Amino acid sequence: MVEYKDGADFLSPDPIETQVLQGSQDSEGVELMVKKNNDRLTGWVSYTLSRSMVLINGLYEEQKVNGGVPYPSNFDRPHSFNLVANYRISRRLSFSSNIVYSTGRPVTLPVAAYYAEGRPFLLYSARNAYRIPDYFRIDLSVNLEGNLKFKKVAHSFWMLNVYNLTGRSNAYSVFYEVEDGAINGYQLSVFARPIITLSWNFKFGNYNSN
Amino acid sequence: MNIQHTYKYTVTKLFPGGVRPKMHLWVVLIIALAVNSCIEPYFADIGDEPELISIEGSIIKGLSRQEIVISRTTSLGNPVFEPVKGCLVSVMDELNNEFVFDETYNGIYTLEIDQSSLVEGRNYKMVVVTPGGAHYESEYEILESSVPVDSVYYDIEPSLDPVNGIEADGLQFYVDLLAPDTVSRYFRWKITETYEYTSAGPIHYYYMDLSFEPVVPDDIWGLYRCWKTDELEDIFLTSTLNLATNEKKQIPLNYVSTLNDRLKIRYSLLVHQYALDEEAYNYFMQNKIATEGSGGLYTRQPQQPITNIYNVDDASERVLGYFWTSEMTSRRIFVSKLPELDVKDYFYPLEIFNMEDHGAGPFPMAIMEEDGVRITGSPICFDCTRRGGTTERPDFWE
Numbered sequence: 001m002v003e004y005k006d007g008a009d010f011l012s013p014d015p016i017e018t019q020v021l022q023g024s025q026d027s028e029g030v031e032l033m034v035k036k037n038n039d040r041l042t043g044w045v046s047y048t049l050s051r052s053m054v055l056i057n058g059l060y061e062e063q064k065v066n067g068g069v070p071y072p073s074n075f076d077r078p079h080s081f082n083l084v085a086n087y088r089i090s091r092r093l094s095f096s097s098n099i100v101y102s103t104g105r106p107v108t109l110p111v112a113a114y115y116a117e118g119r120p121f122l123l124y125s126a127r128n129a130y131r132i133p134d135y136f137r138i139d140l141s142v143n144l145e146g147n148l149k150f151k152k153v154a155h156s157f158w159m160l161n162v163y164n165l166t167g168r169s170n171a172y173s174v175f176y177e178v179e180d181g182a183i184n185g186y187q188l189s190v191f192a193r194p195i196i197t198l199s200w201n202f203k204f205g206n207y208n209s210n
Numbered sequence: 211m212n213i214q215h216t217y218k219y220t221v222t223k224l225f226p227g228g229v230r231p232k233m234h235l236w237v238v239l240i241i242a243l244a245v246n247s248c249i250e251p252y253f254a255d256i257g258d259e260p261e262l263i264s265i266e267g268s269i270i271k272g273l274s275r276q277e278i279v280i281s282r283t284t285s286l287g288n289p290v291f292e293p294v295k296g297c298l299v300s301v302m303d304e305l306n307n308e309f310v311f312d313e314t315y316n317g318i319y320t321l322e323i324d325q326s327s328l329v330e331g332r333n334y335k336m337v338v339v340t341p342g343g344a345h346y347e348s349e350y351e352i353l354e355s356s357v358p359v360d361s362v363y364y365d366i367e368p369s370l371d372p373v374n375g376i377e378a379d380g381l382q383f384y385v386d387l388l389a390p391d392t393v394s395r396y397f398r399w400k401i402t403e404t405y406e407y408t409s410a411g412p413i414h415y416y417y418m419d420l421s422f423e424p425v426v427p428d429d430i431w432g433l434y435r436c437w438k439t440d441e442l443e444d445i446f447l448t449s450t451l452n453l454a455t456n457e458k459k460q461i462p463l464n465y466v467s468t469l470n471d472r473l474k475i476r477y478s479l480l481v482h483q484y485a486l487d488e489e490a491y492n493y494f495m496q497n498k499i500a501t502e503g504s505g506g507l508y509t510r511q512p513q514q515p516i517t518n519i520y521n522v523d524d525a526s527e528r529v530l531g532y533f534w535t536s537e538m539t540s541r542r543i544f545v546s547k548l549p550e551l552d553v554k555d556y557f558y559p560l561e562i563f564n565m566e567d568h569g570a571g572p573f574p575m576a577i578m579e580e581d582g583v584r585i586t587g588s589p590i591c592f593d594c595t596r597r598g599g600t601t602e603r604p605d606f607w608e
Contacts, residue, residue: 004511005511006511006512006514007499007500007511008510008511009499009509010508010509010510010511011509061492062492109256111254111286112284112285112286113284113285113286113289114281114283114284114530115264115279115281116264116266116531117266117443119443119497119501121501121515122286122512123262123283123515123530124514126514127512130254130255130256169248174254175508181289182286182287182288182289183287184251184286184287185251185252185253185254186251186252187250187252188248188249189249192248192250
């Protein structure tokens with residue numbers, strides 16, 4: 001695999017080979033899943049424990065990233081938890097919920113400032129030494145089916161969804177801005193509020209039609 | 211047109227067809243709130259903020275006063291220079307000769323070293339003991355011998371001003387490198403520019419108060435002509451490692467545009483040349499990359515600073531800064547006003563004196579008379595030192 005070397009210029013007109021180094025990536029983990037298909041409560045829950053580490057090492061300093069010490073890859077996600085649960089109150093009324101959790105992705109952050117030759121410099125952490133905030137989201141929906149008549153041309157149902165029930169500001173990205181001489185951090189969240197949707201759906205046939 | 215009328219007019223124009231404004235307003239608001247992306251302040255959980263020490267030092271043959279600067283890292287919210295005072299600072303050579311530095315200013319330690327003590331090919335190291343007892347040393351660095359600056363010259367070249375997008379001519383300065391293969395293959399240049407400039411004109415007299423009695427100064431041209439000297443922050447480096455010989459032509463230095471008045475009268479460039487070892491070159495290249503890249507914080511992959519300084523009692527402590535040695539050679543060139551260059555004048559906000567605008571001062575008020583017309587302006591118009599220069603002609607000025 002390849003990684004950008006320290007000080008790589010993302011806008012460089014030079015060939016990309018001059019800005020990257022080759023190395024190896026080791027990934028390992030275990031996935032667990034339990035599924036329930038019967039009765040009023042159905043669904044599944046899964047958990048994944050994994051690590052993905054990168055090693056870029058070489059004879060000389062300029063051939064190394066992170067001093068030749070393994071570091072988390074950009075896609076390292078140690079914990080990932082998913083739960084999907086459906087509860088059928090009656091043939092017409094059911095609830096479903098979705099819970100997603102995963103560890104935040106690794107990031108290299110500025111941690112301090114210092115002066116050299118009279119000019120300010122940013123001191124950065126080791127490569128991918130920090131993580132953006134963990135991702136957590138709960139979705140909930142209520143499904144109300146139409147009447148259960150056997151002979152009907154079309155069958156409809158209402159669905160009320162709440163995406164991101166807790167309104168958590170999951171970080172899409174973390175960035176810094178220079179403002180009045182200070183370096184301030186910000187996080188961008190795409191959906192930072194619960195999103196409520198109400199939809200009406202129909203299909204030809206009756207309740208049991210596919 | 212009141213607010214309610216404006217609102218109904220606007221919404222009706224946006225949603226024609228007789229739609230009720232109230233219903234659409236709710237729909238628009240709900241959608242906006244639902245899909246609203248959010249930018250919030252972010253405070254990384256970095257624990258105790260690292261307080262690393264930064265030690266910059268050099269031993270330069272050809273420079274009478276040597277300097278070592280010691281500071282600490284500061285938080286991102288307040289990135290200021292935080293000096294470390296009260297350190298014991300010295301430089302030792304391989305023969306155990308010790309040169310002890312004095313703290314001349316906060317965090318700045320200096321010493322005048324006799325040039326005979328700075329020997330090319332000899333190794334030097336820096337030793338720092340902080341008031342807290344931490345003991346830092348650098349690795350031994352060999353004092354690289356440099357070569358005379360071969361030539362410094364300029365070419366007239368156009369350039370696009372990044373601020374206002376105007377293309378104008380200017381002078382691009384270059385240096386040629388000519389060195390034997392026995393000398394280092396890594397070089398650095400530091401540039402100091404000096405230029406002569408003038409104020410808007412002589413001060414024929416002052417008005418000192420509301421009496422508006424003219425007071426003639428001792429020398430009406432006393433604050434007219436100045437010289438300003440600046441050491442440029444840019445880092446100029448080159449390496450001839452991949453070249454067959456230790457020579458390189460037309461190495462670009464600084465560019466001086468005609469959109470300012472530095473080339474209006476006379477301009478001088480003092481070029482200092484240093485020979486570096488490979489690691490010092492890499493250190494300065496890192497600094498160059500960090501400070502001179504375009505596009506702000508996100509065009510380059512962050513990098514870990516190189517250092518040759520370590521804590522003697524704790525090798526795992528992260529230390530910033532570098533200690534380097536070199537011989538320095540210099541060359542100065544002068545550039546007089548070039549007729550082929552249209553150099554812009556400095557804008558002085560002059561005004562014709564009248565009692566209505568200037569009757570209340572401020573005082574003292576400088577007045578220049580031209581064809582019987584009294585001209586005044588802010589102090590920068592008639593006092594050339596306000597732009598940072600000095601009326602004292604430099605000794606080296608030709």
